[in-house]
Amino acid sequence: MNANIHISFDLDGTLIDSIPLMKDSWENANKLLNLKVGWEQYRANIGLHFDEICSNLNLEFAKEEIKQTYFEYNKNNIKKIQLMPGVSTLLQELSEQHISWSILTSKPRYTAEDIIQHFGFQPAAMICSDDVKIGKPHPESADLLQKRLLHQKFEDTYYVGDTVIDHIFALNSGFQFIQFQQQTQAMLDSEKTDALILNPRPIIHSMDVLLTTISS
Numbered sequence: 388m389n390a391n392i393h394i395s396f397d398l399d400g401t402l403i404d405s406i407p408l409m410k411d412s413w414e415n416a417n418k419l420l421n422l423k424v425g426w427e428q429y430r431a432n433i434g435l436h437f438d439e440i441c442s443n444l445n446l447e448f449a450k451e452e453i454k455q456t457y458f459e460y461n462k463n464n465i466k467k468i469q470l471m472p473g474v475s476t477l478l479q480e481l482s483e484q485h486i487s488w489s490i491l492t493s494k495p496r497y498t499a500e501d502i503i504q505h506f507g508f509q510p511a512a513m514i515c516s517d518d519v520k521i522g523k524p525h526p527e528s529a530d531l532l533q534k535r536l537l538h539q540k541f542e543d544t545y546y547v548g549d550t551v552i553d554h555i556f557a558l559n560s561g562f563q564f565i566q567f568q569q570q571t572q573a574m575l576d577s578e579k580t581d582a583l584i585l586n587p588r589p590i591i592h593s594m595d596v597l598l599t600t601i602s603s
Contacts, residue, residue: 401471529562
């Protein structure tokens with residue numbers, strides 16, 4: 388394996404299985420604030436900046452209150468989050484092979500930092516939604532990541548994510564994309580639509596095969 392590469396990861400649905408907590412957080416906000424917007428409507432927008440999700444759901448009028456309620460519940464219930472299959476093995480391999488890695492997430496920093504501390508993640512950099520003006524799939528986050536890693540030159544940069552938004556982001560950023568998909572979880576977006584608009588990409592179901600996939 389060539390160590391002169393960089394691997395950047397989405398967080399939710401990729402390194403961590405946070406969907407159950409996200410569902411609980413949204414349903415809690417939905418109930419407390421009487422939003423009348425169901426989980427499936429919210430779920431279809433996962434991967435976008437939270438402000439954009441609120442706009443898509445016609446909830447801009449209560450955006451700040453929703454954001455505070457949603458992310459406070461997230462923050463207070465981190466123990467509900469589990470690692471995705473193979474993550475611990477993968478991170479050990481990255482360390483042993485001196486492969487640089489980062490996290491690029493649509494979460495705000497104040498919740499993302501709690502998560503990486505909880506799991507002991509040690510990325511070379513972490514880009515969060517409040518670090519940029521425009522979230523994924525716009526490449527601003529990738530530009531900021533490259534600035535923060537400017538002292539390092541990589542032959543290739545990979546982005547590992549779980550949604551079509553992540554794939555479009557990788558294409559926009561000039562990154563090679565690898566899709567993580569739990570075997571028991573259907574994709575958030577239609578595979579039929581995905582196949583029409585996106586390039587072929589490797590799909591993995593456990594993180595411990597990522598390096599083998601990259602080197603093959």
